[in-house]
Amino acid sequence: NAGVTQTPKFRILKIGQSMTLQCTQDMNHNYMYWYRQDPGMGLKLIYYSVGAGITDKGEVPNGYNVSRSTTEDFPLRLELAAPSQTSVYFCASSYLQGDEQYFGPGTRLTVT
Amino acid sequence: DAKTTQPPSMDCAEGRAANLPCNHSTISGNEYVYWYRQIHSQGPQYIIHGLKNNETNEMASLIITEDRKSSTLILPHATLRDTAVYYCIVNLNQAGTALIFGKGTTLSVSS
Numbered sequence: 001n002a003g004v005t006q007t008p009k010f011r012i013l014k015i016g017q018s019m020t021l022q023c024t025q026d027m028n029h030n031y032m033y034w035y036r037q038d039p040g041m042g043l044k045l046i047y048y049s050v051g052a053g054i055t056d057k058g059e060v061p062n063g064y065n066v067s068r069s070t071t072e073d074f075p076l077r078l079e080l081a082a083p084s085q086t087s088v089y090f091c092a093s094s095y096l097q098g099d100e101q102y103f104g105p106g107t108r109l110t111v112t
Numbered sequence: 113d114a115k116t117t118q119p120p121s122m123d124c125a126e127g128r129a130a131n132l133p134c135n136h137s138t139i140s141g142n143e144y145v146y147w148y149r150q151i152h153s154q155g156p157q158y159i160i161h162g163l164k165n166n167e168t169n170e171m172a173s174l175i176i177t178e179d180r181k182s183s184t185l186i187l188p189h190a191t192l193r194d195t196a197v198y199y200c201i202v203n204l205n206q207a208g209t210a211l212i213f214g215k216g217t218t219l220s221v222s223s
Contacts, residue, residue, distance in 0.1 A: 033210050042213030043156065045205060058210060090155050097209050098144065103155030
């Protein structure tokens with residue numbers, strides 16, 4: 001099992017550009033999550049999904065969109081990138097609610 | 113906001129036990145205590161979790177006080193590779209699914 005994979009590893013965006021962060025898991029997990037981590041801080045939840053076709057907002061959803069068309073994939077879309085979105089983004093998955101979460105390696109995004 | 117209080121940093125000598133405390137005085141009766149760690153900006157890694165009984169696995173032990181207002185994560189023989197930020201988490205989001213992280217404890221293990 002590859003676990004949770006994320007692409008790209010690094011990206012630099014200009015203000016106003018858009019991009020999609022990819023996340024894939026091969027563990028047949030129902031739950032998937034997107035977190036962001038700013039320097040020196042803990043992770044904050046952006047969006048999560050409890051299964052294909054079902055998504056919901058977390059603590060900091062503004063400026064982001066998600067979709068979950070398959071069990072495996074949970075892409076995060078940034079529209080009109082802003083410097084405040086400079087962060088490290090982590091995707092995670094779990095089989096059941098409250099289970100151990102498996103995290104991907106992260107995507108380091110800089111918006112200038 | 114996170115419902116836990118952890119010291120910002122701790123030091124431990126290699127080979128000794130590392131005891132990481134966590135206060136969670138407002139924990140609810142059905143809330144679990146989770147521990148994760150993050151090594152040098154990698155994705156967080158699950159360590160252990162428990163409700164009210166003490167738990168042990170191949171990585172660590174979790175001791176929860178009888179009143180459940182605090183807990184201690186024990187790494188029995190710390191190694192240099194255990195240097196990381198350790199997060200104690202006792203609440204999930206409103207849906208009861210995702211973790212809510214605080215700032216954690218930075219554990220530095222030295223030889």
